[in-house]
Amino acid sequence: MKRVIIIAATIAISILFSLNNLAFADDSNDLPRYIVQSGDSLGVIALQFGVSVDDLIKANSLADANAIKAGDELIIPGLEGISGILIEKVAGVGQNLRNLVIQNNLSAQNLIKLNHLSSPSGFYVGAAVIVPQSEENSFIPIGRLKQNQTLLSIAIRNNQNPYLLKLTNESVDDWGIIPGDELFIRSGPNHEENSDEATQQENSISISPLPLVQGQTGVIKITTSDASKISGNIAGNELIFMQTDEHTASAIFGISAMQDPGLVEFSLDVDETTGNPLHLSQMLIVSSGNYGKDAPFVVDPLKIDPEIIGPEEEKLKEITSVITPTRYWSEKFKYPIDEPCINSLFGNRRSYNGSAYTYFHTGVDFGVCANNLNIYADAPGVVVLTEYQEVCGNTLVIDHGWGIFTRFCHLESYAVAQGDNVQTGQMIGQIGNTGRSTGPHLHWEILVHSIQVNPFTWIENDYLQ
Numbered sequence: 001m002k003r004v005i006i007i008a009a010t011i012a013i014s015i016l017f018s019l020n021n022l023a024f025a026d027d028s029n030d031l032p033r034y035i036v037q038s039g040d041s042l043g044v045i046a047l048q049f050g051v052s053v054d055d056l057i058k059a060n061s062l063a064d065a066n067a068i069k070a071g072d073e074l075i076i077p078g079l080e081g082i083s084g085i086l087i088e089k090v091a092g093v094g095q096n097l098r099n100l101v102i103q104n105n106l107s108a109q110n111l112i113k114l115n116h117l118s119s120p121s122g123f124y125v126g127a128a129v130i131v132p133q134s135e136e137n138s139f140i141p142i143g144r145l146k147q148n149q150t151l152l153s154i155a156i157r158n159n160q161n162p163y164l165l166k167l168t169n170e171s172v173d174d175w176g177i178i179p180g181d182e183l184f185i186r187s188g189p190n191h192e193e194n195s196d197e198a199t200q201q202e203n204s205i206s207i208s209p210l211p212l213v214q215g216q217t218g219v220i221k222i223t224t225s226d227a228s229k230i231s232g233n234i235a236g237n238e239l240i241f242m243q244t245d246e247h248t249a250s251a252i253f254g255i256s257a258m259q260d261p262g263l264v265e266f267s268l269d270v271d272e273t274t275g276n277p278l279h280l281s282q283m284l285i286v287s288s289g290n291y292g293k294d295a296p297f298v299v300d301p302l303k304i305d306p307e308i309i310g311p312e313e314e315k316l317k318e319i320t321s322v323i324t325p326t327r328y329w330s331e332k333f334k335y336p337i338d339e340p341c342i343n344s345l346f347g348n349r350r351s352y353n354g355s356a357y358t359y360f361h362t363g364v365d366f367g368v369c370a371n372n373l374n375i376y377a378d379a380p381g382v383v384v385l386t387e388y389q390e391v392c393g394n395t396l397v398i399d400h401g402w403g404i405f406t407r408f409c410h411l412e413s414y415a416v417a418q419g420d421n422v423q424t425g426q427m428i429g430q431i432g433n434t435g436r437s438t439g440p441h442l443h444w445e446i447l448v449h450s451i452q453v454n455p456f457t458w459i460e461n462d463y464l465q
Contacts, residue, residue: 030083031059032132036072048130049076049086050116082110084132091127093205093220093268094144094280099182102169103139104131125266125284126211139168139184143204147179147277160185180280205268205280214289215257215347217446217453219463221250222270229271234284235264240323240449242402244464252402252463254451257347257360261288289454291347293357303391303436304352312389319384319397320405320450327401329379333458334424336378336408336444337431341369343441346454362452363407363445366431373431375442377422378406378458386418392443393435396428406455409443410434 034045042065046053057065059077068074076086091100100123101108114130115123123129142158145151151169155162169183177183204223212218220239222230230249232239239251263283270278302308343365349357377398384405385397394411412432416422433440446455 032076032079032082032084032086034074034076034086036068036070036074038070040068040070041066042068045074049079049114051076051078079110079114082106082114082132086114086130087133089129089131090210091123091125091129092210093125093207093266094180094182094282095125095129096123099184100129100131102184106131124263125207125282126287127285141204142183142185144278144280145177145179145181145183146272149179151177151183154183158185180278207284211285211287212255213287214255214259214261215291215452215454216255216289217448217457217461217463218253218255219250220253220268221248222268223248224270224272230269232266232268234266235259235286237449237451239268240403242325242327250464252404252448254448254453255286256451257289257291257362257453259286261286289347291349291360292345294344294348294350294361296351296354297438299352299436299438301353304355308390312391316397316407316447317450320403320447322384322399323403323449324382324399324401327464328381329400329404329424330464331379331424332460332462333378333406333446333455334376335459336376336406337366337442338370338372338374341367343367346452346456363409363443364455366442366444368431368440373412373440374427375408375411375429375431377424377426377428378444378446378455380423381406381421383416383418383420383422383428386414386416389435391436393437394429394432395435398422398428403449405447407443407445407447409445410437410441412440 034049036045042053042056042062046056053065055077056062056074059075062068073085097108097111100106101111104111106114111131117123142154145154151166152162154160155165158165165183165185168185169177169181204221206221208219208221209216218234220232220241221244222241224230225247230241230251232241232251234253235255237253239253241249241251244250262285264286266280266282266284268278268280272278344361346361346364348361350359350361351357352359375396379398379400381398381400383396384399385395387395389395392407392409394409394414396408396411396414396416398406400406408429410432411434412430414429416426416428422428431440431442437443444455445452446458447453
C-alpha cells in the first residue's frame, strides 16, 4: 500500500512539474505581437513600445535588422502579462483609463505600462492609445451615466443583471462610477445583447476626424432620446448644435490654422427634459497642419494697414457669425472654377513687405488655366455680400446655412446680386485682379462660424454623414 502511495505521489509530482513547464512554455509564447506597418523600422517600433532595438532583434531572432517589411509579425519583449496583437487606436470622447481598461480587458497597471504613461490622466481625446486586439470579452457601450440615474434603472432598461452590470463597470481598482462615465455590457455567447439600438446609442458622442488638425473642420455628433438643449466649447469657441434627425444633433466647427498645436479644452453639456443632465469636460489634442511658407510679398502698404484691414475683418466676422437655421447644401462642395490649378495653398504662412511670418493664407488661390474666367457657386446658398474691399477686392460671400459661408475675392465682375439664391455650378462672377492681388486669380475661402478652414476638405468630405 505504501508503495502504491509513493508511486502515485511520484506521478502527481511529475504531472504537476510537466504542467508547470507547459504553463511556462505557454507564457513564453504568449508575449504581445505587433504587425509591421508600411514605413516602420526597428528603431521606430522600439521607440513606440519603449524597448531597445537589440531586445527586439534578440526576441525575434533577426539576422538582419533592416530586413523587416510590412506585414511581418514581431514579438514585443518586456511586456509580460499582456498578450495578443498590439494595435493603435485613437481615444474618443469621454475615454479615460477606466473605460479603456474595461473595453480592452487589461489591468490599469498594464495599460499604463503599455502606453508609457507617467499619470493615469494621460489619456485625452485624439490621443493614440496602444491596446491588444481581442475579439473575446468584447463590450458594447450603452450610454453614459446621468446625474439622476442609478445602475439599477439602467440595468432594467437594458435587460441586464444589475450585479453583472455593476461588476463590469466598477471592477477597475474598485473605482466608483460617476455621472458622465460611459457604461458597457459584455457581449458574447453567454451574454444576451440588447436589440434596442436606440437605447445602446443613447448619449453616444463622437468627434471626427481625430486627432483634430490646425485649419481643419470637425464634427461632433450626439445621439440622445430627449435632449432639450445641447451646448459646448472647443478651444474657446462655442459649439452650435443643429438637429440632423429625430435623435441626433451635430455641431460643425473649425479649428483655426493659427491655433497652437497641443491640448485644448473641450466641454459638453446636455440638458434633458427628464431632468437627467450630462456634463463632460476633457482635454483634446490639436495636431500641427505642417503648413509651409510662401515667398515674401511686396504690396502697397495701404493693403496691410491695420486701419484698413481691421474694419474689413470685423465686417466679415459680423456677416459670418449669423447662423441661418436653414441648411441649403446636402452634398459635398464643388470646385468654383473649371480647371482648378493652384497658385497657393490654404494655411501657408505669409510675410508682407519684410514683416515676420505672422500672417496665414486664409483660402486657396486658383490661377487662370481654363479658357474662361468663370466662377461658380460651390454649393447652394444665398448671396449676402457683393462689394469692393481694399484687401479682398471685389468680394462675394455666400451663406450656405448653419454658420457655413464661402468668400470669393479679387473678382473682375459679378453675375449675381446680394439677396440672390444660388445653386451649385451657377455662374456668380468672373476672375479678376482687384484688391491686394499680384495678378489675375481667384481667392476662395470656406468659413465655419467665422473661422477660415481648409476648403479642400469640404470637397473631399460630406460633413452631414
